[in-house]
Amino acid sequence: MSAIYLFRHGQAGPRHRYDTLSELGERQARLLGERLAAQGLHFDAVVAGGLERQQRTAAQVQGAYRDAGVAFPDITVDQQWNEFDLGAVYQQVAEPLSRTDPEFARLWAEMVRDMENEHAGVHRLHNYCDVEVVRAWVTKTHPYDGESWDSFRARIEQALHALQQRGGPGRKVAVFTSATPVGISVGKTLGLDETQIWRLAGVTYNSSMTSLRLGEDGELRLFSFNAVPHLENPEMWSFR
Structure with missing residues (x-):
């Protein structure tokens, strides 16, 4: 049985520099790699999205594998x-939305004012504005x-299908x-609707x-979701 690990x-980073990893993010990724390497989980292929935060996470995992002397494929x-x-x-969307929604x-x-402080909570929390902007989109x-x-959504489902087609024993x-x-992929696997997909992503x-x-039978099945066994200290858990 072949497997896809997401x-x-x-x-x-903070909102104005989001496509980076924070210091915590670098550590999370490194611990992930150390845990997987210690378990001896071998991959036949490794794919990363084109965003810096995605590629940097993959690179940290790759580095942990190689430091442990465990093979890790080149990242595609x-x-x-x-x-x-x-x-x-x-x-x-924010400007027209602000004209129709006084609370927004x-x-x-x-939010714009608070973003000037890199340590403000606005950088680490999903808020009303995020929800309403995404809803409008x-x-x-x-x-x-x-x-x-x-x-x-179609793009992600197509990417998942492409991996599914290349699966082998x-x-x-x-x-x-x-x-x-991740939410879309799980949603596609379980036949979930849009609302449920967003709940998973959140x-x-x-x-x-x-x-x-x-x-x-060629069908995908969900075996695990949202696992963080490499983050033993709950203080290292984060959503954003």
Whole structure:
């Protein structure tokens, strides 16, 4: 039975520098690699999305393997596994949304102010503004000329299907990606609706592992979700 292991990237930087790993994120990724190498989990192929935080997480895991003397394949970059661009959605949707939602307008102004402090909680918490901007993007309430939710979801499902098609007996593939692609992949496997997919994405820990296995019937099955056994100290758990 072949398997696909989906890894969310380690904790990212603050909102204005999100496509990096924080110091905690670097440590999370390194501990993930050390744990997997100690378990002797071998991969036949390793894929990372095109984002810096995804590739850096993969590189930390690769480094831990090689330091332990355990083989680890070269990392293949596949932009299909990129997260959607929340920053771009904010740029186009926040302004018109603030004109129709007074609560959003108030909280968005506070958020912009608080973002000037790199240590402010706004950088580490999902908030009302995030929820409403994403909702507007998904429902097409306001114009947005970037990638739509439907196109994004189809992109991830196509990337998952491509791996599924290349599966073989005992083949193991690691994918370093982000929370929403993990949610979409699990949703596709379990036949979940849009609301359930977003709930999964919202509770996916940084550097967590989700595993899918391909049965003899060619169908994927969920074997684990959101596992963080490498983070023994709960203080290292993070969502953002």
